[in-house]
Amino acid sequence: xxxxxxxxxxxPSRTIKSKQDVEGFGIVYxxxxxCGKPIIAGQGGGVGEAVTDQETGLLINSEKPAEIxxxxxxxxxxxxxxxxxxxxxxxxxxxxxNWDELAQKLITTLKMGTQ
Numbered sequence: 001x002x003x004x005x006x007x008x009x010x011x012p013s014r015t016i017k018s019k020q021d022v023e024g025f026g027i028v029y030x031x032x033x034x035c036g037k038p039i040i041a042g043q044g045g046g047v048g049e050a051v052t053d054q055e056t057g058l059l060i061n062s063e064k065p066a067e068i069x070x071x072x073x074x075x076x077x078x079x080x081x082x083x084x085x086x087x088x089x090x091x092x093x094x095x096x097x098n099w100d101e102l103a104q105k106l107i108t109t110l111k112m113g114t115q
Contacts, residue, residue: 003035008075008082012042012062026050029057030097033089038082040071056089 003009009032029039029050039057041047053059058075060067075082095101 001035003032003037006037008040008072009033009037009057010040010068010072012040012060012068013044013047030093033057033086034093036086036090038075038085039089040068040075052088052092055085056092057085
């Protein structure tokens with residue numbers, strides 16, 4: 001698939017204030033992380049829930065093209081950092097977003113709603 005063929009996953013989403021359009025959680029970040037890819041993502045909306053800056057990826061100001069290109073160059077030139085971010089992302093997805101964990105969170109939430 002495309003994730004496995006890539007070195008980096010880049011999605012510098014932007015908030016469009018005039019339309020009140022904000023990136024939500026962004027499942028694609030988790031998909032890329034599950035494939036062990038380091039992430040470069042915009043800082044807006046719910047992205048911070050899916051990408052932890054300097055741990056599973058790099059959060060950048062997507063309104064600044066220079067910042068986007070610097071992040072790309074940084075990960076392409078620093079294989080150790082790229083590998084670390086990718087491994088951390090994969091580990092996080094396996095721990096926090098597996099079906100057992102998500103089902104348990106749902107059960108807990110439903111129980112709270114019935115009390």
